[in-house]
Amino acid sequence: MIYQIIWVLALLVVGYIIGTYLERKHYRSILKREEALRSLPVVASKYLPEDGVSYQQTLVMGNVTISVDYFKRFLATLHNFFGGRVTSYESLLDRARREAMLRMKSQAASQQASLVLNVKYETASIYKGSGSNIGSVEVLAYGTALIPKST
Amino acid sequence: MLISNLEIIPDRKVVKHLGLVQGSSVRAKHVGRDIMASLKNILGGELVGYTELLSESREEAMDRLKAQAESIGANAILNVRFSTSSVAQGAAEIYVYGTAVVLE
Amino acid sequence: MKYETPKIPEGINVSKTHPLKTFTVLIAGMLAVLLLSAWLLGLGGGYLAKKLPYSQELRLAETYQEVAAPQTELLFYLQQLADRVAAAMELSDSMPVTIHYVSEPVDNAFATIGGNIFLYKGLLQKLPSENTLAMLIAHEIAHVAHRDPIVSVGQNAAISMGMMVLLGNADSGILGSTGLYTQMNFSRDMETAADVRGLNAVQRIYGHVGGALDLYKILESVSADSSVSQPEFFSTHPQSSTRLDDLNNLIQKHSWQQSPDVKLLPDDFSAWLSEG
Numbered sequence: 001m002i003y004q005i006i007w008v009l010a011l012l013v014v015g016y017i018i019g020t021y022l023e024r025k026h027y028r029s030i031l032k033r034e035e036a037l038r039s040l041p042v043v044a045s046k047y048l049p050e051d052g053v054s055y056q057q058t059l060v061m062g063n064v065t066i067s068v069d070y071f072k073r074f075l076a077t078l079h080n081f082f083g084g085r086v087t088s089y090e091s092l093l094d095r096a097r098r099e100a101m102l103r104m105k106s107q108a109a110s111q112q113a114s115l116v117l118n119v120k121y122e123t124a125s126i127y128k129g130s131g132s133n134i135g136s137v138e139v140l141a142y143g144t145a146l147i148p149k150s151t
Numbered sequence: 152m153l154i155s156n157l158e159i160i161p162d163r164k165v166v167k168h169l170g171l172v173q174g175s176s177v178r179a180k181h182v183g184r185d186i187m188a189s190l191k192n193i194l195g196g197e198l199v200g201y202t203e204l205l206s207e208s209r210e211e212a213m214d215r216l217k218a219q220a221e222s223i224g225a226n227a228i229l230n231v232r233f234s235t236s237s238v239a240q241g242a243a244e245i246y247v248y249g250t251a252v253v254l255e
Numbered sequence: 256m257k258y259e260t261p262k263i264p265e266g267i268n269v270s271k272t273h274p275l276k277t278f279t280v281l282i283a284g285m286l287a288v289l290l291l292s293a294w295l296l297g298l299g300g301g302y303l304a305k306k307l308p309y310s311q312e313l314r315l316a317e318t319y320q321e322v323a324a325p326q327t328e329l330l331f332y333l334q335q336l337a338d339r340v341a342a343a344m345e346l347s348d349s350m351p352v353t354i355h356y357v358s359e360p361v362d363n364a365f366a367t368i369g370g371n372i373f374l375y376k377g378l379l380q381k382l383p384s385e386n387t388l389a390m391l392i393a394h395e396i397a398h399v400a401h402r403d404p405i406v407s408v409g410q411n412a413a414i415s416m417g418m419m420v421l422l423g424n425a426d427s428g429i430l431g432s433t434g435l436y437t438q439m440n441f442s443r444d445m446e447t448a449a450d451v452r453g454l455n456a457v458q459r460i461y462g463h464v465g466g467a468l469d470l471y472k473i474l475e476s477v478s479a480d481s482s483v484s485q486p487e488f489f490s491t492h493p494q495s496s497t498r499l500d501d502l503n504n505l506i507q508k509h510s511w512q513q514s515p516d517v518k519l520l521p522d523d524f525s526a527w528l529s530e531g
């Protein structure tokens with residue numbers, strides 16, 4: 001019993017320290033890449049711009065699976081008891097969505113696309129079936145990239 | 152084969168609608184990935200193995216989607232949607248569907 | 256149409272509260288809820304257990320009858336003394352008291368459900384007179400008379416039931432698998448009440464309370480020997496010196512005599528102890 005408690009405490013501390021470090025690092029990298037790819041517009045509209053340019057189109061997508069650390073998962077269990085806003089999962093989903101979007105955008109940018117249309121997100125929880133272990137999500141972002149035809 | 156999640160393709164007319172086509176792929180993670188993933192579950196961060204697994208799985212689903220569309224003589228799939236569901240613990244189904252059409 | 260890509264400020268979808276702060280608040284809340292529910296369950300369990308008819312309590316305690324040792328001279332003597340104390344306390348006939356002797360060098364004595372009282376060799380060896388022994392037995396019988404053991408069992412059962420519901424495991428039976436309830440948690444109020452009633456009984460039997468308070472001097476020396484003395488708050492037994500003061504006040508109030516003329520233990524008592 002006492003060893004279990006020590007083990008849980010150790011995991012909490014390790015999870016908190018390393019998890020926080022990894023999250024900060026990830027956010028720094030997200031911000032940097034978002035800045036680099038910001039010139040590429042991404043819209044949820046289905047309609048093509050009526051600018052007279054003829055485009056070639058292709059499906060682009062980006063996906064990522066991110067797991068939350070032990071400390072935040074523990075926190076979420078506590079949140080589960082009291083209800084209310086599960087603040088510890090907010091950053092997990094935020095990071096996953098933005099990372100997936102960035103991967104999609106970089107795929108589009110590598111094909112010299114000028115616009116990505118009709119962007120959709122698809123979110124799945126990886127550990128859905130296993131009860132208390134929910135804490136990893138996969139996010140897929142996809143859309144139609146418009147590549148101007150070089151005529 | 153043109154795959155797009157738009158409903159209309161500029162400059163090209165849809166000649167024939169061939170109905171819904173779909174591709175699906177169910178994959179489970181293997182033990183090696185599981186061990187890495189359980190470690191990552193403590194520390195947090197990206198589960199690279201799973202990301203790859205799911206994109207491979209998605210590619211397979213798209214191949215099947217294309218195969219269905221080709222077999223019925225379509226040359227494009229429009230309004231494509233992805234959907235993911237966890238069927239059982241550790242197994243995910245990737246499902247992709249769209250409208251098969253013949254373009255001019 | 257023009258496409259612009261303005262920068263969206265950070266922190267709209269993610270709360271800025273520090274996770275450690277949330278953690279502290281939630282853990283504190285969780286502990287408060289747990290402690291409160293344990294306290295309420297204990298209170299409820301104890302209350303319900305007291306409502307249990309004594310005949311049911313005797314059935315619960317049937318296991319002790321099986322382990323009862325053969326009648327020895329020592330047990331006969333102790334049982335006789337216990338019966339005298341019970342009579343002096345005007346204990347109801349439906350509440351029989353059974354004395355058990357445990358031949359182990361442990362300084363302990365306790366009462367458990369069904370009027371079963373366990374006396375250990377270690378403690379009995381330290382007693383100087385019959386009056387002190389009577390006080391010890393009277394204290395334990397007072398617990399039985401107040402039905403403290405079944406209240407304690409009821410509290411523990413309610414709390415462990417709560418734990419079971421919370422943790423969802425049913426590996427421990429509600430009343431424990433062995434059925435031997437040796438872990439009695441009596442509150443300090445219970446102990447004080449038992450002291451007072453016990454001392455009353457001793458006064459009634461011998462006409463004075465001489466020798467009775469020796470018991471607390473022994474208990475004090477035992478606790479001083481065994482380990483670092485605990486602060487009173489943490490121990491369920493009030494510290495012996497506090498109990499001694501309370502009882503001295505009681506003696507003064509009733510102007511009882513503390514005669515040095517105590518009744519000695521039987522000559523063979525120490526021989527009986529090592530035999531049994």
